[in-house]
Amino acid sequence: MTAYSRIAGSIRERVLSGNWQPGHQLPTERELCNEYGASRITIRRALQILEQERLLDRRQGVGTFVNSTASKKIPIINTDFFGSISRYAPELTRRLERSARIQVDQQLAEVFGVCVGDPLLTAVRVDSIRDEPVIMDEVSILGRYGERLTNEDLGELDFLSLWQKVENIELDYCSQTIEAVPAERAVARRLHCRPGSPILRETVLLYITGGQAAGLFVSFYRHECFRFDATVSISIS
Numbered sequence: 001m002t003a004y005s006r007i008a009g010s011i012r013e014r015v016l017s018g019n020w021q022p023g024h025q026l027p028t029e030r031e032l033c034n035e036y037g038a039s040r041i042t043i044r045r046a047l048q049i050l051e052q053e054r055l056l057d058r059r060q061g062v063g064t065f066v067n068s069t070a071s072k073k074i075p076i077i078n079t080d081f082f083g084s085i086s087r088y089a090p091e092l093t094r095r096l097e098r099s100a101r102i103q104v105d106q107q108l109a110e111v112f113g114v115c116v117g118d119p120l121l122t123a124v125r126v127d128s129i130r131d132e133p134v135i136m137d138e139v140s141i142l143g144r145y146g147e148r149l150t151n152e153d154l155g156e157l158d159f160l161s162l163w164q165k166v167e168n169i170e171l172d173y174c175s176q177t178i179e180a181v182p183a184e185r186a187v188a189r190r191l192h193c194r195p196g197s198p199i200l201r202e203t204v205l206l207y208i209t210g211g212q213a214a215g216l217f218v219s220f221y222r223h224e225c226f227r228f229d230a231t232v233s234i235s236i237s
Contacts, residue, residue: 004045007036009090011046013130015055015066022068026056053088073227079176079204082158092129096155097190099123101143111205112142112213119143123154126190134226136190137219145169145214160206163215170209177203178228187220199223 014020027035032043047064050056053075057067076084085092104118112118120143127135139154141163148166156162164171181201188195200221208214 003038004042004049005087005090007032007038007042007046008049008088010036011050012053012055012088013091015050020066022066024066026064026066028063049087074225075227075229077229079174079230082160085157089129092127092134092157094125094127094155094157096151097124097126099151099154104142108140108216111216114142121146121149124190125155127157129225133191134222135219136187137217140216142214145208169214171214172207172209172211174204174206180223183220191220191222193222200226200228202228 011020011026020026026032026047029040029043029047032038033040036043047056047058051058053073054067056064058064074084074089100122102120102122104112104114104116104120106116108120109116109118121139121141123139125137125139126133127137141149145167146163149163153159153162153166160171163169179201180198182196183191183193183199185195187199188197191199193199200223202217202219202221204217204219205213206215206217
């Protein structure tokens with residue numbers, strides 16, 4: 001974790017916990033340098049991150065304040081989960097709840113374009129911030145692309161990079177769907193929310209070079225904790 005990410009995480013926690021209320025003026029950059037034992041450049045980088053998240057409002061010549069209209073949601077930018085978490089929520093941890101090697105059923109056979117009965121690696125993981133569960137995901141990986149993966153591998157936050165290295169594959173592209181859904185009982189239990197309460201469901205199908213679907217990831221996010229940001233190029237003909 002970089003110094004500015006660590007400092008941004010500390011300040012973010014003060015805001016999200018309510019220790020620093022909306023409108024609260026932060027200590028000066030010099031005071032923050034002394035408190036965290038960091039350079040002014042590092043402090044400014046940390047404050048810039050939180051300003052981009054709309055948690056802080058920096059007013060030139062006046063000071064830095066907790067934004068009264070801050071969304072207080074962690075952004076997942078351009079589907080880059082690990083990069084976004086490393087930058088905006090470095091305190092997040094992952095627990096592998098279970099894993100199994102089973103056979104592909106009819107529904108997943110259609111998704112992956114394979115035969116019923118082909119080997120499949122499945123897993124359920126829960127991500128937490130300060131021991132509070134905020135994300136649950138269900139992982140399905142075709143057996144031929146998960147033969148070397150261990151439970152330790154499945155529990156890594158930077159799983160996609162590790163997966164490619166361990167299995168010697170190259171992920172090419174993905175399809176993504178995000179929708180608001182009511183929490184089913186099993187999901188609600190793991191995320192400590194009420195059954196039927198709104199959550200965000202992200203469905204990502206990952207393809208390797210050549211166009212074969214290799215992994216399906218269905219993730220459930222506590223909607224009050226996350227938002228999805230994307231930047232795309234627009235071509236108008």
